[in-house]
Amino acid sequence: xxxxxxxxxxxxxxxxxxxxxxxxxxxxxxxxxxxxxxxxxxxxxxxxxxxxxxxxxxxxxxxxxxxxxxxxxxxxxxxxxxxxxxxxxxxxxxxxxxxxxxxxxxxxxxxxxxxxxxxxxxxxxxxxxxxxxxxxxxxxxxxxxxxxxxxxxxxxxxxxxxxxxxxxxxxxxxxxxxxxxxxxxxxxxxxxxxxxxxxxxxxxxxxxxxxxxxxxxxxxxxxxxxxxxxxxxxxxxxxxxxxxxxxxxxxxxxxxxxxxxxxxxxxxxxxxxxxxxxxxxxxxxxxxxxxxxxxxxxxxxxxxxxxxxxxxxxxxxxxxxxxxxxxxxxxxxxxxxxxxxxxxxxxxxxxxxxxxxxxxxxxxxxxxxxxxxxxxxxxxxxxxxxxxxxxxxxxxxxxxxxxxxxxxxxxxxxxxxxxxxxxxxxxx
Numbered sequence: 001x002x003x004x005x006x007x008x009x010x011x012x013x014x015x016x017x018x019x020x021x022x023x024x025x026x027x028x029x030x031x032x033x034x035x036x037x038x039x040x041x042x043x044x045x046x047x048x049x050x051x052x053x054x055x056x057x058x059x060x061x062x063x064x065x066x067x068x069x070x071x072x073x074x075x076x077x078x079x080x081x082x083x084x085x086x087x088x089x090x091x092x093x094x095x096x097x098x099x100x101x102x103x104x105x106x107x108x109x110x111x112x113x114x115x116x117x118x119x120x121x122x123x124x125x126x127x128x129x130x131x132x133x134x135x136x137x138x139x140x141x142x143x144x145x146x147x148x149x150x151x152x153x154x155x156x157x158x159x160x161x162x163x164x165x166x167x168x169x170x171x172x173x174x175x176x177x178x179x180x181x182x183x184x185x186x187x188x189x190x191x192x193x194x195x196x197x198x199x200x201x202x203x204x205x206x207x208x209x210x211x212x213x214x215x216x217x218x219x220x221x222x223x224x225x226x227x228x229x230x231x232x233x234x235x236x237x238x239x240x241x242x243x244x245x246x247x248x249x250x251x252x253x254x255x256x257x258x259x260x261x262x263x264x265x266x267x268x269x270x271x272x273x274x275x276x277x278x279x280x281x282x283x284x285x286x287x288x289x290x291x292x293x294x295x296x297x298x299x300x301x302x303x304x305x306x307x308x309x310x311x312x313x314x315x316x317x318x319x320x321x322x323x324x325x326x327x328x329x330x331x332x333x334x335x336x337x338x339x340x341x342x343x344x345x346x347x348x349x350x351x352x353x354x355x356x357x358x359x360x361x362x363x364x365x366x367x368x369x370x371x372x373x374x375x376x377x378x379x380x381x382x383x384x385x386x387x388x389x390x391x392x393x394x395x396x397x398x399x400x401x402x403x404x405x406x407x408x409x410x411x412x413x414x415x416x417x418x419x420x421x422x423x424x425x426x427x428x
Contacts, residue, residue: 001029001114004070008055009046010154011187011221015138016044016101022278023105028117033399035063038070040114042104045086047078048154050322053078062091073108075101077358081119081326098143098158109236115298134184135373135408137176138221141205142188146196147224150261150328151321153289156191156283163198166208183217183242183371191220191229199287202227206235215240216410217371217391222288223271226263233279243280244314244393247272248288252307253300256293266307273311284359284392286315291348292341293321293425294332301344309351314359314394320345353422356368360418360425363394367414370396370427372406387424390415395424 003024007013020042021031032038034381041063042088056078063072065281072092079086080097087095094111096104108114142163145155173184188194194202202223209218218241225247236243247269251257256267264272276283289308296304320341323330372388379385383399386406390396398413400406413427 001039002032002037003029003040003042004032004035005042005044006035006059007044007046008059009048009052009076009423010189011046011138011185012042012140012143012189013046015140015187016075018137019140020104027105027109028115036067040073040112041067042108043074043092045076046076047077047081047157048152049319050324053082055191057090057363060092061307062088064091071112073112074255075102075104077154078156079204082154099386100298125415135181135371136219137181137184138187139169139172139176139184140164140188141186142190142194145189145190146193147236147263148261148328150259150332151250151293151324153324153327156326161190161193161196163195163200163328165198166205167202169205170208170212173215177213177215179195180408182215182408184215185219185221187221190224192223201229203229203232203235206241208239209340210235210240217242219393220245222248224248224264225269228272233283236276239391242391242393243282243344244284244286244391245276246286246288246388249311250288250290251296251300252289252304252311253291256296258301259271259295260290260293261327268313270307270311280391282363284314284394285311286317286393287313288317289348290322291318291335291345291361294329294336295334296336305348305351308348309336309355312358313352313355314392315356316348318345318348318352357418357422360394361424363390363425366416367412367417368382368394368396369410369412370398372398372408375382375407378402390425396427397424398427 005017005021007017025031046052073094073096074086074092079095083095083097086092094108096107109116115266142161144159144161146161176184192202193204215317223245235241249269250260250262252266322363368390370388370390372386374387376385379399384402385397385399387397415425416428417426419426
């Protein structure tokens with residue numbers, strides 16, 4: 001069968017797709033990049049916000065319209081929190097909740113009576129990651145979270161913490177490297193909590209990966225700032241560990257952080273950022289911010305805005321708070337009017353763009369090594385545009401002759417300017 005896999009939401013969802021892709025290929029199926037060609041669609045859904053819920057529903061409806069003969073499997077947080085709706089109102093063929101998703105391929109084979117031809121798995125072929133148009137592999141190191149931030153529905157959907165063993169993770173990374181992958185990102189629901197159930201730590205995991213693999217580029221996905229031990233950033237002196245971390249702040253004022261049940265005060269967050277930047281030159285910090293959390297006063301908003309500006313970020317993911325049934329925050333008093341949330345979000349987006357432009361401009365003239373991940377159309381001047389990422393996760397674009405192939409290659413380039421849209425650096 002031809003199988004298309006799609007995820008929205010977190011990097012963990014993307015990591016799970018690759019595991020399924022390998023299992024489907026081992027059973028003799030073909031992974032395809034075009035959903036309209038698929039006999040079977042596997043969709044890893046998201047429910048972190050109401051917008052993510054809407055996108056999950058819309059995607060299923062679009063697939064049913066565009067490829068009505070394909071069978072559909074739905075997993076992920078939306079499917080787990082709304083399994084009856086997914087199976088009933090949306091009419092998918094099979095719902096696999098998060099607690100069963102490690103067995104998704106086996107369950108699908110049994111429930112949908114999929115053919116199995118494992119001999120095809122021995123035939124040489126392109127990595128399923130490349131078949132899905134990806135160069136960077138996301139490695140799932142753990143699932144679940146022990147904490148209960150008051151706004152978060154994911155901990156409800158994902159359950160308790162469960163870590164993969166060091167041996168499993170190292171073997172997967174080495175397998176990817178043998179397939180030609182040059183960059184991996186470690187991901188999970190609570191990445192910093194890795195090993196809490198195995199008498200290990202994220203620090204020990206990184207030491208092991210650096211020692212027992214030859215993967216050229218290693219990244220970390222989102223890590224809660226309170227999880228990092230003393231001297232953590234010393235690890236980044238190894239050039240294979242990319243100098244970028246996504247540290248979710250959520251709010252720049254302590255009173256709101258307390259209502260969120262966050263475990264990091266603003267002073268601690270600032271000290272952590274300063275430590276990273278002092279230890280590793282050009283270390284890039286990105287973050288998440290929730291605008292309009294229940295009870296957020298004008299004074300708290302202004303304090304938060306000032307702190308965000310003081311710290312400075314290479315990029316911000318900005319979310320207007322939306323109540324999620326089943327979370328404590330949904331019951332808090334003094335919800336913020338939508339008009340106020342929109343006004344504050346607009347102001348923060350403007351600040352985020354200013355910080356991003358300042359970050360990008362600071363690298364003009366620098367030479368960096370870029371892993372080229374994608375290619376665009378031929379430009380008006382006859383050149384083809386490629387894009388990729390510098391070690392500190394700054395997006396870079398370059399225009400080259402059409403016959404030149406750069407995907408999945410790491411090359412040194414000089415950054416000459418910021419593009420007109422202020423979204424990336426242009427190189428030559």
